[in-house]
Amino acid sequence: MxxxxxxxxxxxxxxxxxxxxxxxxxxxxxxxxxxxxxxxxxxxxxxxxxxxxxxxxxxxxxxxxxxxxxxxxxxxxxxxxxxxxxxxxxxxxxxxxxxxxxxxxxxxxxxxxxxxxxxxxxxxxxxxxxxxDIKIGVVNKKVTEEAIPEESWSILRIGEPVYGLTLKGFKYSLYKKNLDNFKSLGISNYAAENQVEISVDNGIVIYIRWINKRH
Missing domain, CATH: 3.40.50.10240 (Thiamin pyrophosphokinase, catalytic domain)
Structure with missing residues (x-):
């Protein structure tokens, strides 16, 4: 372990x-x-x-x-x-x-x-x-996390602009999305699979997983 x-x-x-x-x-x-x-x-x-x-x-x-x-x-x-x-x-x-x-x-x-x-x-x-009830982490390259389908997640930029954000295993997936502002894109997504993947080409995002809290 x-x-x-x-x-x-x-x-x-x-x-x-x-x-x-x-x-x-x-x-x-x-x-x-x-x-x-x-x-x-x-x-x-x-x-x-x-x-x-x-x-x-x-x-x-x-x-x-x-x-x-x-x-x-x-x-x-x-x-x-x-x-x-x-x-x-x-x-x-x-x-x-x-x-x-x-x-x-x-x-x-x-x-x-x-x-x-x-x-x-x-x-x-x-x-x-x-x-x-909650897990919060940061991603500056790629992170794979366990999930429960329909569980609520949010992914937000922190710091400098983010380039190439890709979300896999979510209801609302993204591919190579740039986050160059502080708008609310990324709030209240939810897992669609038992495993999710978050990756960025450049920059840092935080993920907030509401454990067992459904969308």
Whole structure:
């Protein structure tokens, strides 16, 4: 079974505790970002690292992590990076890949957008955002993903213009489509097969898969 790097950040619990248990069991390295430690504590799984400026983590959760062998990396509150990015910077230095992030989708759209942008900035880590109901990833070449027919997907440009976007396995397929504006093309497509393929000749797109949510 392919091992992953698993990060839980502090945007709050979106999925069941069983989901987080399953993800940690697949991980070769685990990181809690600030109050993301609360979920690790709930499933009684001390992460390898706890990092952040600790403006939201509870003192008792930090002590629990420390008592159970977690390495604590404390950062100043005045900094340029959000806590999730600190973890990604650390993993890039360690030359890690296949990074899955949970706890990054909360009730602050600015934080959510920042975390989605980080997928593009750290695309070399092969990162995805993953919860029980949603999966968000980035494509700068080609990605093949499992799907469920009629499941809702959206594919959107992020950053510079996209050239040669091709979608296969979707109800609304595309072939070598250029996206040189920020119009809403790509919203609310849906899978037509059990596997979909997204590719671009140049540029970056994000895909948003609403797991088990029908069109």
């Amino acid at each position: 392919k091992k992953i790097i698993y990060i839980i950040s502090g945007a709050g619990q979106r999925s069941s505790l069983n989901f987080y248990k399953q993800m940690t069991n697949k991980a070769s390295l685990t990181i809690a970002c600030d109050s993301g430690i609360e979920i690790f504590k709930k499933i009684n799984f001390p992460p390898n690292y706890l990092m952040g400026d600790f403006d939201s983590a509870k003192t008792e959760d930090i002590l629990w992590a420390k008592e159970n062998g977690t390495i604590i990396l404390d950062f100043p509150k005045e900094k340029d990076e959000i806590d999730t990015e600190l973890a990604l910077i650390f993993l890039r230095k360690e030359k890690k890949k296949d990074v899955i992030l949970s706890g990054v989708l909360g009730n602050r759209i600015d934080q959510e957008l920042a975390n989605i942008f980080l997928l593009a900035e750290y695309i070399d880590l092969n990162p995805i955002i993953f919860e029980e």
